[in-house]
Amino acid sequence: MGVVSYLSRPKEHCMAKNVEDFDANLAGEEGQSEEAKSSWFKRIKKGILTSTAEKKETPEGLWVKCPECNFICTVNDLREHLFTCPKCNHHHRIGSSEYFEILFDNPNFEVMFENILSKDFLQFTDLKSYQKRLEETWKKTDLTDSIRVAAGKVNDEPLVIGCMDFEFIGGSLGSVMGERISRAIDYCLRHRTPLLIICKSGGARMMESAFSLMQLAKVSGKLSQLTDAKIPYISLLTDPSFGGISASFGMLGDLNIAEPGALIGFAGPRVIKETIKKDLPEGFQRSEFLLDHGFLDFIVDRKNLKSKISTLLGLFRN
Numbered sequence: 004m005g006v007v008s009y010l011s012r013p014k015e016h017c018m019a020k021n022v023e024d025f026d027a028n029l030a031g032e033e034g035q036s037e038e039a040k041s042s043w044f045k046r047i048k049k050g051i052l053t054s055t056a057e058k059k060e061t062p063e064g065l066w067v068k069c070p071e072c073n074f075i076c077t078v079n080d081l082r083e084h085l086f087t088c089p090k091c092n093h094h095h096r097i098g099s100s101e102y103f104e105i106l107f108d109n110p111n112f113e114v115m116f117e118n119i120l121s122k123d124f125l126q127f128t129d130l131k132s133y134q135k136r137l138e139e140t141w142k143k144t145d146l147t148d149s150i151r152v153a154a155g156k157v158n159d160e161p162l163v164i165g166c167m168d169f170e171f172i173g174g175s176l177g178s179v180m181g182e183r184i185s186r187a188i189d190y191c192l193r194h195r196t197p198l199l200i201i202c203k204s205g206g207a208r209m210m211e212s213a214f215s216l217m218q219l220a221k222v223s224g225k226l227s228q229l230t231d232a233k234i235p236y237i238s239l240l241t242d243p244s245f246g247g248i249s250a251s252f253g254m255l256g257d258l259n260i261a262e263p264g265a266l267i268g269f270a271g272p273r274v275i276k277e278t279i280k281k282d283l284p285e286g287f288q289r290s291e292f293l294l295d296h297g298f299l300d301f302i303v304d305r306k307n308l309k310s311k312i313s314t315l316l317g318l319f320r321n
C-alpha cells in the first residue's frame with residue numbers, strides 16, 4: 004500500500020503540471036511577448052478577410068490521387084480534364100454516365116431498355132445468393148445492369164452507345180447485357196444509326212453460367228446483321244476489357260480502338276505466365292502493345308474521343 008501511494012502521488016502532480024503547461028502553450032499565455040509566442044506563424048492582417056461569397060466550397064472526399072503518378076487534384080479538376088490525370092495523362096476508370104456526358108452533344112440523349120433486369124434462374128449461390136447480390140448492387144449503384152444503352156447525337160452525328168459499368172458486378176456479361184446490345188442493334192437497324200460499344204468488363208457473369216456464354220454467339224450473330232445492312236460498328240476498349248468481351252464483340256468492330264494504357268486481353272497476365280512458364284514482355288496486354296501487334300486500329304486520347312468519333316461517323320456516312 005505504502006509503495007503504491009508513494010508512486011501515485013508524484014505522478015498526479017506531474018500530470019497536472021503537464022496539463023497546465025500544455026494549455027498555456029495552446030493559448031500562448033506563458034508570459035512571453037507576442038513576437039516570441041508566434042514566431043513560427045505570423046498573421047499579417049487581423050481577422051478573416053475573405054467574404055462568404057468568395058469562399059470556395061470543398062466538401063470532404065473530393066480529392067483524387069492518381070494511381071500512376073500519385074498526383075493529387077480535386078474531382079472538379081479531374082472532371083475538367085475528362086477524368087485523365089492533368090500531370091501524366093493516366094485515364095481514370097469512369098462509368099457510363101461520364102462517357103455519355105463526354106460524348107453526347109447535350110443531356111437530351113435517350114437511355115433505353117432499362118426495364119430489362121437480371122433474374123436468378125439458376126438459383127446460383129456462391130458467398131451469397133445471386134438474387135441477393137443483384138438486389139444489393141441495384142441499391143448500391145443506381146444502375147440496373149452492367150451496360151447502359153443510349154441514343155443521341157455526337158457533334159450532330161446520330162449514334163447509339165452501349166457503355167459498360169464496371170461498378171455493376173465487374174461489368175460482367177450476363178443475359179441482360181446480351182439482350183440490351185441485341186435490342187440496341189435492332190434499334191440501329193430500324194433507324195440506320197451507327198453503334199459504339201464502350202467495353203469495360205472482367206468477362207462473363209459466372210452466376211449465369213452457360214446463359215452468359217450464349218450471349219457471345221447471340222451478340223456476334225446480331226452484329227453480322229449490322230454488317231449486312233452496311234451500318235458501322237465501333238468497339239472502344241477501355242481499362243479493363245477481359246474474358247468473353249474481348250473474345251467476341253469487343254474485337255468484332257469495323258474499327259477496334261482503345262484508350263491509352265488500357266489492359267486488354269482474354270486471361271490475366273498471371274494465368275498466362277503460369278501456363279506458358281515464361282516471363283511476359285514489358286507492357287504486355289496494354290493497348291500500346293496490342294496496337295503494335297495489329298489487334299487495334301488506333302489508340303485515342305479521351306480528350307480527342309468525341310471529335311475523332313464524329314469525324315469517323317462523317318467519313319462512314321459519305
Ligand SMILES: [Zn+2]
Binds near residue numbers: 088092
Ligand atoms: Zn497521374
